[in-house]
Amino acid sequence: QQQVRQSPQSLTVWEGETAILNCSYEDSTFNYFPWYQQFPGEGPALLISIRSVSDKKEDGRFTIFFNKREKKLSLHITDSQPGDSATYFCAARTGGYKVVFGSGTRLLVSP
């Protein structure tokens, strides 16, 4: 049973466009949502995160929008660059140690 779902599986945007990556979850006790960026051959790197008490978190070109009622969140990457091409993982956690990962969205930014 997948507790964290991501869509689309893969996404291609042109350089300069906004990429929108979607995530939904089932467990209403999840209260912390990190997004990780993973390049081929590397481990995932924490990109940006949000707590369930907030509905928006911004860091440069990366913004998380969070809808607690619908159990949905999205990562917006504005002014996408070829260097943003990577796989992005939405993850979720309760107050405990266990982080549950989605299956990822592979983003390709074409110049």
Place this chain on the structure above:
Amino acid sequence: NSKVIQTPRYLVKGQGQKAKMRCIPEKGHPVVFWYQQNKNNEFKFLINFQNQEVLQQIDMTEKRFSAECPSNSPCSLEIQSSEAGDSALYLCASSLENYAEQFFGPGTRLTVL
């Protein structure tokens, strides 16, 4: 940038062989996690430590997998008798405390022939 060090980066073993990988957590991070990331990008938590003590582990880990984090030595994850299904990227992550941000290393890619 994470400073978790994992060795080796690549590991090739035959079925039934032992496979051992190591992790040096980021300096000052007492909590270490091991995850398995398969070819479908699914992450599976295996075990975590605080200093040298096991905090949590899954059932699979109790059977063929063993792990330790000795003081003043790298942490390690060992698969006693490798199976084809163990082929995956093994990720080590560290954090300041059990419920804090986790920072990942580059992983050890295990291929079991």
